[in-house]
Amino acid sequence: MKILKTNAADDGFYMPAEFSPHSGCILIWPHRRDSWQNGGYAARRAFVELIKIISLSERVTVCARYEDYDEARRCLPDHVRVVEMSSDDSWARDVAPTFVTNGKEIRGIDWGFNAWGGLEDGLYFPWDKDNKMARKICDIMDTDCYDCRDFILEGGSIHTDGEGTLLTTEECLLSKGRNPHMTKEEIEHKLCSMLGVSKIIWLKRGIYNDETNGHIDNICAFTAPAEVVLAWTDDENDPQYEISKENLSILENSTDAKGRRITVHKLPQPSPVYVTENDCLGLDNMNGEPTRTAGERLAASYVNFYISNGHVIIPQFGDKNDEKAVEILQSLFPTRKAVGLKTENALLARDILIGGGNIHCITQQVIALNSDH
Amino acid sequence: MKILKTNAADDGFYMPAEFSPHSGCILIWPHRRDSWQNGGYAARRAFVELIKIISLSERVTVCARYEDYDEARRCLPDHVRVVEMSSDDSWARDVAPTFVTNGKEIRGIDWGFNAWGGLEDGLYFPWDKDNKMARKICDIMDTDCYDCRDFILEGGSIHTDGEGTLLTTEECLLSKGRNPHMTKEEIEHKLCSMLGVSKIIWLKRGIYNDETNGHIDNICAFTAPAEVVLAWTDDENDPQYEISKENLSILENSTDAKGRRITVHKLPQPSPVYVTENDCLGLDNMNGEPTRTAGERLAASYVNFYISNGHVIIPQFGDKNDEKAVEILQSLFPTRKAVGLKTENALLARDILIGGGNIHCITQQVIALNSDH
Numbered sequence: 032m033k034i035l036k037t038n039a040a041d042d043g044f045y046m047p048a049e050f051s052p053h054s055g056c057i058l059i060w061p062h063r064r065d066s067w068q069n070g071g072y073a074a075r076r077a078f079v080e081l082i083k084i085i086s087l088s089e090r091v092t093v094c095a096r097y098e099d100y101d102e103a104r105r106c107l108p109d110h111v112r113v114v115e116m117s118s119d120d121s122w123a124r125d126v127a128p129t130f131v132t133n134g135k136e137i138r139g140i141d142w143g144f145n146a147w148g149g150l151e152d153g154l155y156f157p158w159d160k161d162n163k164m165a166r167k168i169c170d171i172m173d174t175d176c177y178d179c180r181d182f183i184l185e186g187g188s189i190h191t192d193g194e195g196t197l198l199t200t201e202e203c204l205l206s207k208g209r210n211p212h213m214t215k216e217e218i219e220h221k222l223c224s225m226l227g228v229s230k231i232i233w234l235k236r237g238i239y240n241d242e243t244n245g246h247i248d249n250i251c252a253f254t255a256p257a258e259v260v261l262a263w264t265d266d267e268n269d270p271q272y273e274i275s276k277e278n279l280s281i282l283e284n285s286t287d288a289k290g291r292r293i294t295v296h297k298l299p300q301p302s303p304v305y306v307t308e309n310d311c312l313g314l315d316n317m318n319g320e321p322t323r324t325a326g327e328r329l330a331a332s333y334v335n336f337y338i339s340n341g342h343v344i345i346p347q348f349g350d351k352n353d354e355k356a357v358e359i360l361q362s363l364f365p366t367r368k369a370v371g372l373k374t375e376n377a378l379l380a381r382d383i384l385i386g387g388g389n390i391h392c393i394t395q396q397v398i399a400l401n402s403d404h
Numbered sequence: 405m406k407i408l409k410t411n412a413a414d415d416g417f418y419m420p421a422e423f424s425p426h427s428g429c430i431l432i433w434p435h436r437r438d439s440w441q442n443g444g445y446a447a448r449r450a451f452v453e454l455i456k457i458i459s460l461s462e463r464v465t466v467c468a469r470y471e472d473y474d475e476a477r478r479c480l481p482d483h484v485r486v487v488e489m490s491s492d493d494s495w496a497r498d499v500a501p502t503f504v505t506n507g508k509e510i511r512g513i514d515w516g517f518n519a520w521g522g523l524e525d526g527l528y529f530p531w532d533k534d535n536k537m538a539r540k541i542c543d544i545m546d547t548d549c550y551d552c553r554d555f556i557l558e559g560g561s562i563h564t565d566g567e568g569t570l571l572t573t574e575e576c577l578l579s580k581g582r583n584p585h586m587t588k589e590e591i592e593h594k595l596c597s598m599l600g601v602s603k604i605i606w607l608k609r610g611i612y613n614d615e616t617n618g619h620i621d622n623i624c625a626f627t628a629p630a631e632v633v634l635a636w637t638d639d640e641n642d643p644q645y646e647i648s649k650e651n652l653s654i655l656e657n658s659t660d661a662k663g664r665r666i667t668v669h670k671l672p673q674p675s676p677v678y679v680t681e682n683d684c685l686g687l688d689n690m691n692g693e694p695t696r697t698a699g700e701r702l703a704a705s706y707v708n709f710y711i712s713n714g715h716v717i718i719p720q721f722g723d724k725n726d727e728k729a730v731e732i733l734q735s736l737f738p739t740r741k742a743v744g745l746k747t748e749n750a751l752l753a754r755d756i757l758i759g760g761g762n763i764h765c766i767t768q769q770v771i772a773l774n775s776d777h
Contacts, residue, residue, distance in 0.1 A: 033482045097490040097533070100540065109406045112543050115489050117470040160470070167473065170485050171544065 033175040034166065035138070038224040044131040044138055045227025047398050048193035048253055049338045050364070054137075054399035055090035056339065057168060058082060059121040060103040060113075061393075062096055065155075065322045066120055066386040068313035074386060077379035078121075079106050081337075081344060081372055081390060086111050088341030089396075092171070094118060094164065114171055119146070119161040122388060124248065125185035127395035128165040128176065131227065137398060140177045140225055141165035142184040147243045148208025149183070154242060154387065155317060172397060182221050183209040187246040187392050189222070192256045195288025197228040202236040202245035209244075230288035234278040238262060239271045241330035248391045249332045251278060254296065254363040257287050262334045263297035271300060298359055301350035304331040310385060323385070331380070335389035336360060338367070338396075346380035346389045347371035406548040407539065408511070411597040417504040417511055418600025420771050421566035421626055422711045423737070427510075427772035429458050429712065430541060432494040433468035433476040433486075434766075438528075438695045439493055439759040441686035447759060450752035451494075452479050454710075454717060454745055454763060459484050461714030462769075465544070467491060467537065487544055492519070492534040495761060497621065498558035500768035501538040501549065504600065510771060513550045513598055514538035515557040520616050521581025522556070527615060527760070528690060545770060555594055556582040560619040560765050562595070565629045568661025570601040575609040575618035582617075603661035607651040611635060612644045614703035621764045622705045624651060627669070627736040630660050635707045636670035644673060671732055674723035677704040683758060696758070704753070708762035709733060711740070711769075719753035719762045720744035 039045070058078060061067045067074040082091050086108060094116035095103035104113045118126070125147070128139030144162040146153035162180070169176035190198040203209070204218055213221070219231050237245020250262045261279060264271045282295045306327040314323055333356035336345040343364045347353045353371055361369035372379050372390060383389050412418070431451060434440045440447040455464050459481060467489035468476035477486045491499070498520075501512030517535040519526035535553070542549035563571040576582070577591055586594070592604050610618025623635045634652060637644045655666045679700040687696055706729035709718040716737045720726045726744055734742035745752050745763060756762050 032477075032485065100536065104405075104539075104543075112405065112546075113540075114487065114544060115540055117488060163473065166477075167486075167488055170477075171487060173485075 032166070032170040035175055035177045037177070039131045039138065039140060039177050040224045040227040043133040046129060046131045046191045046193070048191055048256070049396055050253070050255065051193055052399040052401070053089050053340050053396045055092060055397040056085050057123045057127045057395045057397065058091065058093050058393055059118050059123050059126070060093055060095040060099045061121040061386065062099050063120050064315040065317040068310060068382070068385050073382040075106060076377070077372070077382045078393065080374060080379055081393070082107060082111055084342055084344055084370060084372070085337065085339045085394070088339050094168070116164060116167055117160040118164060119155060119158050121386070122187070122392050123395040124187045124392045126161040126164045127168050127186065129186050129226070130174070130396070130398045132398055132400065135400065137172075137174045137400065138177060139165060139169035139172070139174045140179050141169070143180040143182055144185065145183050145208065147185065148206060151208030152206070152244070153208060177225065179225055185243070185246065186395055187243060187248040187388070189226070190247050190251070190253050191226060191228060192253045192287060194256050195229045197222055197226060197231045198234065198251055198253065198259070199231060199247050200234045200237050200245045200250070203243065203247070206244040228288065232282070232285045232287070232293075234281055236274045236277070238330040238332050239269070239274060240328045242387055249330055249335050249389070250275075251282070252334050252336070256289075257291040258294045258296070258363070260296045260298040260334055260360070260363065262300050262332045264300045269303070296359060296363060298333050299352040299355055301331050301333065301348040301352050304329045304348060304381065304384060306385070329384050331384055332389070335391040337390045337394045338364070341367060343367050343369045344390055345369060345371050346384070347373045347378050348380050349378045405539070405543040408548055408550045410550070412504045412511065412513060412550050413597045413600040416506040419502060419504050419564045419566070421564055421629070422769055423626070423628065424566055425772040425774070426462050426713050426769040428463040428465060428770035430496045430500045430768045430770065431455060431464065431466050431766055432491050432496050432499070433466055433472045434494040434759065435469055435472050436493050437688040438690040441683060441755070441758050446755040448479060449750070450745070450755045451766065453747060453752055454766070455480060455484055457715055457717055457743060457745070458710065458712045458767070461712050467541070489537060489540055490533040491537060492528060492531050494759070495560070495765050496768040497560045497765045499534040499537045500541050500559065502559050502599070503547070503769070503771045505771055505773065508773065510545075510547045510773065511550060512538060512542035512545070512547045513552050514542070516553040516555055517558065518556050518581065520558065521579060524581030525579075525617070526581060550598065552598055558616070558619065559768055560616060560621040560761070562599070563620050563624070563626050564599060564601060565626045565660060567629050568602045570595055570599060570604045571607065571624055571626065571632070572604060572620050573607045573610050573618045573623070576616065576620070579617040601661065605655070605658045605660070605666075607654055609647045609650070611703040611705050612642075612647060613701045615760055622703055622708050622762070623648070624655070625707050625709070629662070630664040631667045631669070631736070633669045633671040633707060633732070633736065635673050635705045637673045642676070669732060669736060671706050672725040672728055674704050674706065674721040674725055677702045677721060677754065677757060679758070702757050704757055705762070708764040710763045710767045711737070714740060716740050716742045717763055718742060718744050719757070720746045720751050721753050722751045
C-alpha cells in the first residue's frame with residue numbers, strides 16, 4: 032500500500048455514487064457499552080441481520096477488536112470475512128476510507144477523524160483507534176491510500192451522484208469542531224480536489240438533534256443523478272419541519288454539476304423516537320457521565336438506508352410510515368429489492384439508533400471496477 | 405472462511421514442500437522486550453532486511469499489533485502488506501497456519517499452540533493471542549481453515565518433501581508439554597491424516613539446547629525429494645556431535661514414502677554462540693525472571709534458512725563457516741539465489757537468534773496453486 036500525498040482528483044480519481052456497483056462492504060463489530068445498550072447484544076443481532084442481507088450481493092468484511100473476534104466469527108456467516116482491527120466505536124461510514132476510482136484502479140481516502148467534533152463537541156475521547164482504521168482497511172483491500180488526515184471529514188457527511196455533484200450540510204462541514212481554520216471556499220476546494228466533484232449543494236441543517244452535527248446521510252440522499260430523497264414531515268410543530276422545508280427550497284433552487292434541476296422525493300419521517308429511562312439503565316456511563324438522557328429525541332430517519340448491489344436496506348421503527356418508506360424507495364430503485372431491516376421478532380433499527388446512527392452509518396461500500404462486478 | 409472439522413488428507417489435501425511455489429509469506433512484527441534485545445530495534449532491522457529479500461519474489465504480509473502498526477508500516481516497503489493482529493510473540497512458523505492444497509484450492513491448518521510446551525516447559529504465559537492467529541490469517545488469505553486446535557503442533561517441528569514424507573524429531577513431538585496423552589502411533593496417524601503424508605522419518609534430537617524441544621527446522625531440512633541438509637560438526641567434544649551423528653545414522657538407514665534412500669548433505673555448524681552479560685542487560689525480565697543467562701548457548705544453525713520463490717536466505721553469524729553454508733546451499737538450490745542475511749554494517753542472524761530462533765522460525769510460506777505462481 033502506498034500512502035499518497037497528492038489530490039485524488041488531480042490524479043484522475045473521483046468518488047462514484049453509492050448506487051454504482053460495489054465490490055464489497057465494510058462494517059465494524061459493535062462493542063462500546065456506552066454506545067450500545069445492554070452489552071451490545073441487541074446491536075450485534077441487528078448488525079448480523081444487516082450483514083446477512085448485504086452479503087447476498089457483496090463481499091462483506093467485518094473489523095472486530097481482538098476481544099470480539101471470536102464472537103464475531105461465531106455469529107457471522109462463513110462467507111463473511113472477519114479481520115482483527117482495533118476501533119473506538121463502530122461507524123464504518125465515518126472511519127473507513129472513502130473509495131475513489133479512475134475507472135482502472137481503486138484508491139482509498141484516509142480523512143482525519145475526531146469523533147464528530149474533537150474537543151469542541153466530539154462524542155468520545157480518545158478516537159485514535161478509529162482514526163487509524165482507514166489506512167489499515169486500504170492495506171487489507173489492496174488499495175493505495177490518500178493521506179488526508181489534516182482535513183476532518185466523515186463519510187456520513189457527504190453524498191455524491193458520481194457525476195460531479197456533492198451533497199452536504201453547512202451544519203456539519205462548517206462546524207467549529209472540524210476544520211474551523213478553513214473558509215467555506217477552502218472546504219469546497221478540498222472536497223473538489225479529493226472527490227473529483229465540481230458542484231457542491233449545501234443544505235443547511237441535518238435531522239433535528241442529530242449529534243453528528245447534521246450528517247447529510249440522515250436527511251438527504253441521491254437515488255439517481257439529479258434525483259434525491261429528503262426526510263420530510265408535514266407536522267409544522269415538529270422542529271424538523273423548518274429544517275426540511277429550508278432544505279427543500281435549496282434543492283428546488285439548485286442545479287447539479289451537469290446543470291440539471293434536482294427532483295426531490297419526500298421521504299416521510301417516523302414519529303419521533305425518544306430515549307427511555309429503561310434505555311439509560313442499559314448504557315454504561317462514559318467517564319462517569321451518561322451518554323443518553325431519558326426524553327432525549329433520537330435522530331431517527333428512513334434516509335439512513337444502504338444501497339447494496341442487490342438491495343436497498345431501510346431502517347424500520349415500528350411506525351406507521353415504515354412500509355411507506357420501503358414502498359417509496361422500492362419505486363426509486365426498481366432494479367434492487369427494497370427491504371426493511373427487521374426480523375419476525377424484532378425491529379432492529381432502534382437497536383442501532385440508540386448508538387447514534389443507523390444502517391448507512393455502520394456501512395461503507397467498496398466500489399467495484401466494472402470488471403469486478 | 406469455513407472452519408472445517410474433517411481431516412485434510414481425507415479431503416484430498418496435502419502439504420507441499422517448502423521448495424514448491426509460494427504465493428506469499430507471513431511474518432509477525434517483533435515486539436516482546438523479554439524476547440528481543442534493547443527494545444527490539446535490532447530485531448526489527450533484521451526482519452525488515454529479510455522481508456525486503458523475500459518480497460522480491462513473494463507477496464509478504466506482516467501482522468503487527470495495534471501498538472506497532474504505525475512503525476511497521478513506516479519501516480516496511482509499500483509493496484509489503486501490514487495487517488493489524490494481536491500476538492504474544494513473533495514466530496510465524498509456529499503460529500501461522502500450515503497451508504495444504506488439493507491442487508485446486510488452498511486451505512490452512514490451525515494447530516493448537518502452547519508456547520512450546522504449555523505449563524510443562526513452555527516459554528511464556530499466556531499464549532492465547534498466538535493461538536488465535538492461524539484462523540485470522542486464513543480469513544485474510546481467503547482460505548478455509550481446519551480446526552486442529554486439540555493437537556499441539558508448531559510448523560517448525562515438521563518438514564515435508566511434498567511427496568508423502570515428513571521429517572520430525574522425537575524430542576519435540578513426543579515431549580511432555582505437547583500431546584502427552586497420545587502415543588507415537590497416534591501422533592503419526594494425526595500427522596498423516598492432516599498433512600497427507602504416509603511416511604514419517606523420526607530423528608531423535610534437534611540442535612543442542614534448542615528451547616523449542618529440538619525443532620526439526622533448526623537441524624535438518626529437505627532441499628529436494630530424497631535429499632536433505634543436516635546440521636553438522638566434526639568437533640567430537642561438542643554435544644552437538646553425538647546428536648548429529650545419531651540423526652545421520654537414522655537418515656542413512658531410512659527410505660522415504662516412495663522407497664528412495666535419502667541423500668544427506670552435511671551443513672557445517674557455526675562455532676557456538678553464547679549469551680553475554682551485555683545481551684542480558686538488553687532483555688526485560690518475564691514475570692520477574694530473566695529469560696536468558698550469560699554463558700547460555702544459543703541454538704545457532706544455518707539449517708534455519710527460508711526458501712522463497714527466488715532465494716534461499718541463510719543466517720550468518722560472522723563465523724568462518726558463513727560463506728561455506730551459503731555455497732553449499734547455492735549448489736543445492738541451483739534455480740534460486742542463495743544469500744546470507746546481513747547488511748554492510750550488521751550481521752543480522754544473532755539479533756533474531758537472541759529471540760530463540762532464526763529466519764525459518766519467523767516466516768511461514770503461503771503455498772501457491774500452479775496458476776498463482
